[in-house]
Amino acid sequence: MPELPEVDAVVRTLAPHVVGRAVHLLHLGRADILEPAGRFGSDAQAVPPEALLHRGVIARLLRRGKHMAAITHDDRALEVHLGMTGQWFITTQPPEQVLAVKHTHAVWAVAEPNATPAPAASAAAPRPLLVFRDPRRFGNLKPWASAPDMLAHWDAHLGPDALHITAEALAANLGHTKRAIKAALLDQAVLAGVGNIYADEALFRSAIHPLRPGRSLRPAEVATLAEAIRGVLAQAVAAGGSTLRDFVNGDGEPGRYSDNHEVYGRGGRPCYRCNTTLQSIVLSQRTTVFCPACQPRRGPRKEPSRATR
Numbered sequence: 001m002p003e004l005p006e007v008d009a010v011v012r013t014l015a016p017h018v019v020g021r022a023v024h025l026l027h028l029g030r031a032d033i034l035e036p037a038g039r040f041g042s043d044a045q046a047v048p049p050e051a052l053l054h055r056g057v058i059a060r061l062l063r064r065g066k067h068m069a070a071i072t073h074d075d076r077a078l079e080v081h082l083g084m085t086g087q088w089f090i091t092t093q094p095p096e097q098v099l100a101v102k103h104t105h106a107v108w109a110v111a112e113p114n115a116t117p118a119p120a121a122s123a124a125a126p127r128p129l130l131v132f133r134d135p136r137r138f139g140n141l142k143p144w145a146s147a148p149d150m151l152a153h154w155d156a157h158l159g160p161d162a163l164h165i166t167a168e169a170l171a172a173n174l175g176h177t178k179r180a181i182k183a184a185l186l187d188q189a190v191l192a193g194v195g196n197i198y199a200d201e202a203l204f205r206s207a208i209h210p211l212r213p214g215r216s217l218r219p220a221e222v223a224t225l226a227e228a229i230r231g232v233l234a235q236a237v238a239a240g241g242s243t244l245r246d247f248v249n250g251d252g253e254p255g256r257y258s259d260n261h262e263v264y265g266r267g268g269r270p271c272y273r274c275n276t277t278l279q280s281i282v283l284s285q286r287t288t289v290f291c292p293a294c295q296p297r298r299g300p301r302k303e304p305s306r307a308t309r
């Protein structure tokens with residue numbers, strides 16, 4: 001499932017193709033890929049094409065955590081969720097070829113802002129095309145009445161962006177949670193952008209057992225964890241994310257970080273650091289992999305108390 005580095009890769013690679021350009025909705029294959037919000041009610045059929053950026057000029061692409069959106073000059077916003085297998089990319093293939101590919105749910109023609117709008121579903125539509133494809137359909141397109149509405153929702157529901165998380169912000173958002181630290185890291189209200197892959201990787205780098213209660217972490221461990229989260233995410237961002245199966249960036253290319261995973265997907269294999277067999281458990285319904293030797297359940301030994309000095 002795409003996490004912060006993968007979504008970041010999509011935003012960074014798509015931006016040069018779409019920012020400052022007009023988009024015209026050519027094709028919407030099925031209404032159930034829409035998640036209508038606000039004034040659109042819950043009826044996907046009632047969503048007008050204008051809510052899906054139609055005839056808008058893209059002013060910017062935004063990312064916060066695993067969320068991303070396109071904002072038009074007239075402040076319309078469309079959030080694009082990749083779910084498990086979603087792809088949002090640019091192609092210069094002809095429309096009939098693009099539409100023939102299975103699971104292609106939405107297609108926009110991208111044009112210069114003052115070019116004549118393409119007639120709907122025209123085979124002569126201008127290139128390039130912006131495509132949303134999602135085989136398993138856990139992803140969706142979420143139109144917002146306005147960009148400020150969307151941003152207010154993000155502010156209310158998302159914690160700080162994980163790429164720049166500080167020790168102070170992480171400590172404050174973890175609070176005194178009794179939850180397992182891994183479960184807390186997956187909570188987007190605590191920290192926005194970390195999912196299963198990068199939570200396991202950051203906990204391994206920090207030598208923290210995934211089942212330790214959040215509140216049992218010492219300040220120094222929280223600082224180490226914040227640094228590990230920033231570090232692993234920055235490296236994954238630089239490598240264009242991880243492709244496990246379907247993920248591609250806005251140019252249709254896979255990420256190159258998958259070979260760098262130290263624990264994720266390596267349960268039962270030897271730890272790169274100590275050769276102990278990596279253990280795999282299920283936590284919050286997700287597979288969690290860690291090294292029982294490098295990440296002890298009990299955490300670091302207590303510092304000597306006053307009495308022993």
Ligand SMILES: [Zn+2]
Pocket residue numbers: 271272273274275276291292293294295
């Ligand atoms: Zn180890």
